[in-house]
Amino acid sequence: MEDKGKVEQYYTPPPKLGKWEGFRIFLWNSETGQFLGRTGASWAKILLFYVIFYGVLCGFFGAMLTVFYQTLDHKAPKWQMEASLxxxxxxxxxxxxxxxxxxxxxxxxxxxxxxxxxxxxxxxxxxxxxxxxxxxxxxxxxxxxxxxxxxxxxxxxxxxxxxxxxxxxxxxxxxxxxxxxxxxxxxxxxxxxxxxxxxxxxxxxxxxxxxxxxxxxxxxxxxxxxxxxxxxxxxxxxxxxxxxxxxxxxxxxxxxxxxxxxxxxxxxxxxxxxxxxxxxxxxxxxxxxxxxxxxxxxxxxxxxxxxxxxxxxxxxxxxxxxxx
Missing domain, CATH: 2.60.40.1660 (Na, k-atpase alpha subunit.)
Structure with missing residues (x-):
């Protein structure tokens, strides 16, 4: 006997869009507020992540260069005579x-x-x-x-x-x-x-x-x-x-x-x-x-x-x- 209290739901496929219409919605979807596939909050999070990531990377690279240059003498080569190339x-x-x-x-x-x-x-x-x-x-x-x-x-x-x-x-x-x-x-x-x-x-x-x-x-x-x-x-x-x-x-x-x-x-x-x-x-x-x-x-x-x-x-x- 069928359960009459159960509501059946059916998946409705998204409407078929033309190439131009799909591209336009990709640029800006007014229904979801997405720009290029992401909402404003999503773009802010990912941009903040990369700013922090590359900032730390540049800082590390700069610190290593600073340490490296401290080992150099600008008036004399580090490796001399037989030790040099x-x-x-x-x-x-x-x-x-x-x-x-x-x-x-x-x-x-x-x-x-x-x-x-x-x-x-x-x-x-x-x-x-x-x-x-x-x-x-x-x-x-x-x-x-x-x-x-x-x-x-x-x-x-x-x-x-x-x-x-x-x-x-x-x-x-x-x-x-x-x-x-x-x-x-x-x-x-x-x-x-x-x-x-x-x-x-x-x-x-x-x-x-x-x-x-x-x-x-x-x-x-x-x-x-x-x-x-x-x-x-x-x-x-x-x-x-x-x-x-x-x-x-x-x-x-x-x-x-x-x-x-x-x-x-x-x-x-x-x-x-x-x-x-x-x-x-x-x-x-x-x-x-x-x-x-x-x-x-x-x-x-x-x-x-x-x-x-x-x-x-x-x-x-x-x-x-x-x-x-």
Whole structure:
């Protein structure tokens, strides 16, 4: 027998709505007071949750950065010498470099009779030497002027005092200067060499001219002995040698001069991130390389604690020179 007191209820499906009508109700449902599927109270709760969540997250991240920066010294790297990634054996670099489109190349090739051709190389040197240029008159207060104020004249036996850096006088590089286009139009190009900076690294000089390495070029040995006779203090130098890699290259490379000295003066070391610091430079002046011939050249920096490794490019650098 049926329970007459029981009321039967039937589920009424929602009315079918068109796409536009359904989207309109999703944006704003006047019956439930919902906007984008949520009521105002629901939106307020979820927004408050995310504000608190991201606020705590940003605060935690900021606190960790603060703790991290407390462990850093802005004037010295945390990991130095053998503990660092670059180690304690400096590399040697050269300028000008080939264009970025041919970044793996080490070939310096130009036509001396074509100004538009060799200007690429001289402009690259100009850009590289910009930081070495003295500040222009009237540039008071600029970054270049501020850096220049921390530089002093240095010499053997006269290093820079604490907080100062040694100046690099580009006029002493003559004829490898911008006024002469670094001798590129004269078929006598100048290539600039620099050592990679390693914080705190001190070179061990060849002070004893009687115990020079067997693999050191004889020309360099003679230059070192001449420097000792002229002034023993000049032995405080990281010497530089450049020579052809193969017998044919040695024959074609021609005479070489080094400007302003035959190496990097020792008073530039160690690198301590002093204000205004400039890496020392050596300009290698190729006086008469054979024209229209590719010449393979290897340059080395010489100190007792510089190890030469051609594969890993430690203590030496390789490039090719071709003058048409």
């Amino acid at each position: 670059i180690g304690n054996n400096p590399g040697l670099g050269f300028r000008p470099m080939p264009p970025d489109s041919n970044v793996e190349s080490t070939l310096i090739w130009y036509k001396a009779s074509n100004k538009g051709n060799y200007e690429h190389w001289t402009s690259a040197i100009d850009e590289f030497l910009t930081q070495y240029q003295p500040p222009k008159p009237g540039s008071t207060g600029t970054a270049a002027q501020t850096q220049a104020e921390h530089r002093v004249h240095c010499d053997y036996g006269k290093p820079a005092p604490p907080g100062k850096s040694c100046n690099v006088d580009l006029q002493k590089f003559s004829p490898c200067t911008g006024e002469k286009a670094y001798m590129y139009p004269d078929y006598q190009p100048c290539i600039f060499l620099k050592l990679n900076k390693i914080f705190g690294w001190l070179p061990q000089f060849y002070n004893d001219t009687e115990n020079l390495p067997d693999n050191m070029p004889n020309d360099l040995k003679n230059r070192i002995k001449t420097a000792k006779m002229r002034s023993p203090e000049e032995l405080q130098t990281i010497w530089v040698s450049c020579e052809g890699e193969n017998p044919a290259d040695i024959e074609n490379i021609g005479p070489i001069q080094y400007k302003p000295r035959s190496g990097f003066p020792g008073y530039f070391f160690p690198y301590a991130n002093s204000p205004g610091y400039l890496s020392p430079l050596v300009a290698v002046w190729f006086e008469s390389p054979k024209r229209n011939v590719l010449i393979n050249i290897e340059c080395k920096a010489w100190a007792r604690n510089i190890i030469h490794d051609r594969v890993e490019r430690r203590g030496s650098v390789h490039f090719e020179l071709m003058v048409d």
